[in-house]
Amino acid sequence: MPKSRATKPDLSVDFAGIRLKNPVLTASGTFGYGEEFADFVDLNRLGGVIVKGISLKPIKGNPPPRIWETPSGMLNAIGLENPGVDVFLAGKLPYLRKYDTAVIVNMFGYSLDEYVAVAERLDSAQGISGIEVNISCPNVKAGGMAFGTDLKATFELLSAIRKATRLPLIAKLSPNVTDVTAFARAAQDAGCDGLSLINTLLGMAIDVRCRKPRLANCTGGLSGPAVRPVAVRMVWQTARAVPLPIIGMGGILTGEDALEFILAGASAIAVGTANFVNPRATLDVLDGMTAIMREQGVRTVRELIGKVSVG
Numbered sequence: 417m418p419k420s421r422a423t424k425p426d427l428s429v430d431f432a433g434i435r436l437k438n439p440v441l442t443a444s445g446t447f448g449y450g451e452e453f454a455d456f457v458d459l460n461r462l463g464g465v466i467v468k469g470i471s472l473k474p475i476k477g478n479p480p481p482r483i484w485e486t487p488s489g490m491l492n493a494i495g496l497e498n499p500g501v502d503v504f505l506a507g508k509l510p511y512l513r514k515y516d517t518a519v520i521v522n523m524f525g526y527s528l529d530e531y532v533a534v535a536e537r538l539d540s541a542q543g544i545s546g547i548e549v550n551i552s553c554p555n556v557k558a559g560g561m562a563f564g565t566d567l568k569a570t571f572e573l574l575s576a577i578r579k580a581t582r583l584p585l586i587a588k589l590s591p592n593v594t595d596v597t598a599f600a601r602a603a604q605d606a607g608c609d610g611l612s613l614i615n616t617l618l619g620m621a622i623d624v625r626c627r628k629p630r631l632a633n634c635t636g637g638l639s640g641p642a643v644r645p646v647a648v649r650m651v652w653q654t655a656r657a658v659p660l661p662i663i664g665m666g667g668i669l670t671g672e673d674a675l676e677f678i679l680a681g682a683s684a685i686a687v688g689t690a691n692f693v694n695p696r697a698t699l700d701v702l703d704g705m706t707a708i709m710r711e712q713g714v715r716t717v718r719e720l721i722g723k724v725s726v727g
């Protein structure tokens with residue numbers, strides 16, 4: 417066997433100044449604050465944990481039903497339920513900091529001032545590797561996607577957050593736009609260090625017998641394998657348009673799925689809906705990536721980033 421196949425591949429990456437031992441992260445909102453999955457997954461093995469979205473004040477979220485299973489995916493309208501930034505910093509972050517894994521905090525607000533206030537609080541805390549700004553949640557009435565589908569609002573919001581923190585700043589982009597690359601450029605112009613994509617696609621399901629929407633919120637965000645080709649395409653387009661590193665996500669279940677995103681141009685990937693089906697999905701993805709790299713004699717994951725061959 418050639419030497420490169422026998423040696424363990426190097427999966428470490430530098431993402432916007434954050435050193436990741438491997439590119440496997442958890443997608444926000446699908447892995448709680450890490451502790452919820454610690455019985456299934458050795459968190460030390462993950463490149464990083466991106467926590468459930470945090471806001472200035474606690475939020476109860478939407479009334480049930482909040483989840484509906486679809487072919488190859490799910491619709492959710494959780495409504496960004498969370499305990500608020502102060503409870504997160506005092507009660508959730510200390511647990512995660514015990515592990516040797518990067519902690520990326522996903523956050524959002526209902527106004528520019530709220531976003532900035534959360535960023536300031538996170539900036540003054542210890543043990544946070546980076547901030548992922550959710551400007552793309554389709555399941556809340558104000559904020560979220562309202563910012564992420566308007567170029568001027570995207571630029572103004574991210575510029576204001578940029579001034580509030582020195583932490584690596586990652587903008588989580590919405591797929592619910594015509595040209596995702598325009599939003600990637602706006603994020604770059606605002607001083608962001610990296611991008612995450614994609615958030616969920618706006619969808620709806622109807623119970624034909626009751627003639628009512630399946631979700632109390634009427635519409636929800638579609639995620640899971642059904643969205644993967646859309647996500648891969650958006651990562652590919654974005655990687656060609658801007659030099660910022662990208663966290664790719666959308667329907668990743670296996671190592672092979674993850675490597676699709678890396679070849680499309682992502683420097684790291686996040687596993688989301690798969691965690692609901694298989695709580696060990698993150699580690700299965702990591703092991704699967706390692707196995708394919710070994711099989712192909714690839715020594716470092718860095719040499720695969722953006723290396724899809726397009727004719």
Ligand SMILES: Cc1cc2nc3c(=O)[nH]c(=O)nc-3n(C[C@H](O)[C@H](O)[C@H](O)COP(=O)(O)O)c2cc1C
Pocket residue numbers: 443444445446468469492494496522550553588614615616638639640641643665666667668686687688689690
């Ligand atoms: C139940 C649920 C909750 C989510 N909560 C958040 C959130 O709080 N913040 C955020 O930016 N994205 C959130 N997302 C979006 C995911 O992080 C991810 O971008 C999306 O689901 C696509 O990846 P997947 O197909 O692997 O799930 C959530 C997704 C799901 C399914």
